[in-house]
Amino acid sequence: METNLIMHNQKKGVLDILKKALQISSKNINFIIFILIISSPLFCFLVYYEFFLQKFLVETFENLYDPPDYFYYYWLEIFHIAERLNKKTFLEFIQLVFLYLVPLHLLEFCTVLVIVDLTSKIYSEERPMTLKDLLNMPVEVTRLKGTFITFVYVAILSVCTLLGLTWLVTTYFILLRSCFSYVLFAAVCGAIFVSVLTIYSALSAECNMSIVISILEGIYGVEALALSAYFSRGNYRCGLNLMLVFLLWGIGLRLPCLYFGCYEEGYGIVAQISLVCLGNALKWIVCVVYFHECKKQILEKKYDEEVGTDVSAVD
Template structure:
């Protein structure tokens, strides 16, 4: 399926069952409330980070650590802990339900009542262990994704400064080289993000975890990275496109701007996981078709 086909089917999954929309809204409320609280502090912290990078002109060094205010370092630690524990735990609890239900609706193509959508009690130690490993896998994916963000912020900052110097010294060509390098790094990040996110879907629907889920995700996506890259680009632009205008107008100072932003971010987050469920089933169909073709080819191959 093309990217447009995946989005079209994802919208059908989310729109043809009103109970699913109600259930997704209810299960996302705890995450929504926390993200509203988190976003106020995070945007203030992000603004302060940009100011530090602007003053340093992107030339970050370890000597800068001693010059930073203790309040800033404490805030960095607090934001990191809030993100990696409660934020990811609430996000995973929402993702577990949305991915599982979206997959059932997609496969069975039938209406489900709210009673049918209630999660079954997990009394099996195997399922409890699997949920824990899924959380650790989710935490690992979030860590990989988050660690790249400071690098991109730093790269954008030094690219602006470096490009200006190169234009003065040697013309446009070196600036184009910097631009190409940035696009290449961004493409790599989006491709890896597609594999990381798909590994979470595999963990939930296939019962495989950790490195095995990442390996299986990478194998199924294979040479079809373009689709995953475009999907991740769309949702990354959606989140960034909502955050930076909010930063610019100062939503963190108060008012309803943060609430509107977080509402749209949570909507995009829900749609993202439905999209990846559809993408998952598309990849499974392709992989199964290839397996059948190989088996048929082996059977009809002449001896000698």
């Protein structure tokens, strides 16, 4: 009973994990410098990608948007939407999909690999490291292939969930926004959207932990996902809230840029991507801390069960 109470008191919440992640960053200036260096290729690509993406979204919205009365006969007008999405729009969409699935994920994979590995070593040793120490801590090459397999699994799950969210938003915008039951449909779509968003956040926590497990433990693919789900037991809400924080961070940065048309000038995009990269680095530091805390709780629980079994056997 006392042991379980101590474990409960030691269980870290969302704020505790965020605080620990910030401590790791703030107390290791060389670590921050190193992360900025290795994140520079991803930063440059994201600036280009975000310009392209926001321009595409704004132009597509303008092509599709008409006053609500126009959609009075929306079941017939759906067939005319394809006519307004010309060949250029289709080719740009294909290009965006390719950029998102291939270069963006490959650059993110390389960045995540280094951040997770170094964060774990700093977390374990609990001491500041010099830039020389960081440079002399190479990632194990033998784990690259297996980690990449896990990363591909996670990317597929993430893309499928994002497609579900996109489909909901598109359905609401094209089909339901002028319906006579506007409020009802908006409520239904909103409820479904929140549910899918919650599932996406919870899934992100487990998937990101599986990548951390592959990098640190050498367990890959489905086994890494299963072990991540096992470690997450009892911490479902914590992981969900952590990923929701960073998801809202990204959305909160993008929406103002879309509204003010930052892609036309560029300074806003650069500022946005700088904050996005900062949040992305912090997210993976948080994932490492979250993994270590979950693992520690599981090991303590197993130890208590073994001690309890031994005590019962002696009695």
